[in-house]
Amino acid sequence: METSQETQLLNNFERDSKWFHEHTDELRNKGFVSKFVAIKNNNVISSGENMDVLIDSLEKRNENPSYLFIEFVHPKGTIIIL
Amino acid sequence: MKKIPLEVYYFADNLRIMAHFLLRCENPHIFMPIEAIVDTGSPITIIGPSDIKRMRLSKIQLNKLEGRHKPINIGGGKIFTKVLEKAKLRFGDNLEVEIPVDFPIKNEEKSIQPTLLGVDFMLKTKAKLFFDPTNKEAYFEIQD
Numbered sequence: 001m002e003t004s005q006e007t008q009l010l011n012n013f014e015r016d017s018k019w020f021h022e023h024t025d026e027l028r029n030k031g032f033v034s035k036f037v038a039i040k041n042n043n044v045i046s047s048g049e050n051m052d053v054l055i056d057s058l059e060k061r062n063e064n065p066s067y068l069f070i071e072f073v074h075p076k077g078t079i080i081i082l
Numbered sequence: 083m084k085k086i087p088l089e090v091y092y093f094a095d096n097l098r099i100m101a102h103f104l105l106r107c108e109n110p111h112i113f114m115p116i117e118a119i120v121d122t123g124s125p126i127t128i129i130g131p132s133d134i135k136r137m138r139l140s141k142i143q144l145n146k147l148e149g150r151h152k153p154i155n156i157g158g159g160k161i162f163t164k165v166l167e168k169a170k171l172r173f174g175d176n177l178e179v180e181i182p183v184d185f186p187i188k189n190e191e192k193s194i195q196p197t198l199l200g201v202d203f204m205l206k207t208k209a210k211l212f213f214d215p216t217n218k219e220a221y222f223e224i225q226d
Contacts (some may be wrong), residue, residue: 001113006104007175013115014089014102021091021100036132051135065136066114072132072194074094082121082198 009067016040016069024073032073039069083225086173086209088120090218093196099213099220101199104172105129105183110143112169116197120220122211124200127171128154128163128184131193144187154184161195162188171203177224181206 001009016039020027027037027044036054037047045063048054051070058065074080089100099120106113116133134144147164154161169183181203186195204211209222 003175006172010102010104010115010172010174013117017100017102017117018089018091021089021093024092051132055135055138065138068136069115069117070132070136071117074194076095078094080094080096080196082119082123082196 012041013067013069016042017071020069020071025076027073028076033075034073036070036072038063038065039071083223084176086177086222086224088220088222090213090215090220093119097215097218099211101173106170106172107166107168110139110147112137112139116171118197118199120211121198121200122204124198126154126184126198126202127181127200128186128195128198130195130197131186133197134185141187144185147185147187154186161186161193177207179203179207 019042020039032044032047035047035049036051037044038054038058046054046057046061048057054070055065058068091098091100101118101120103116104113105116114136147166152163154163163184163186165182165184167182168180170178170180172178203209207224209224211222213220
């Protein structure tokens, strides 16, 4: 992969991350609480209660999970101490 | 002086500093974008179980990873990791850093521990961290 393609990949990932973090409440309201969601082009393209289910689903759609933004939708009010 | 922009987002309703980078490794072959929480409370950089799943590495590949095998205490629990000694992290177009990265090889299947960018990264790059949570602004400042 050329440098410009790598930059594009990272830029797309950052865009989808931004969209996820700005729309988390909306995703909660749509029933994605406690699920993993895969985001592409500012849309949820698949979801699952665990990563194995989600990755199987993505592979069936010929999507590469390595290149996608995937995150868990925490319930409202969750506190995580790292 | 390089300025590496960071994002400040609510992650699980808690304000966090987020870094985005490309993670690259030759063996096993890994190439993927990563979102990590910048964690000045973590001495190490550690990949979260979800990101390990995204890599689609088999348990055999994970167990074959070279490097030290060690237990890590995290969030009140214990996980076992191997250290990938020569992981490359690329930030934007102007910074690539080679640092050891911990990979969890035994952990709870449902673990949602995020990837953490630790103080080891800041020591390696001699980075200073600016964080203004009120205005949601953060960046690394790195000497050339």
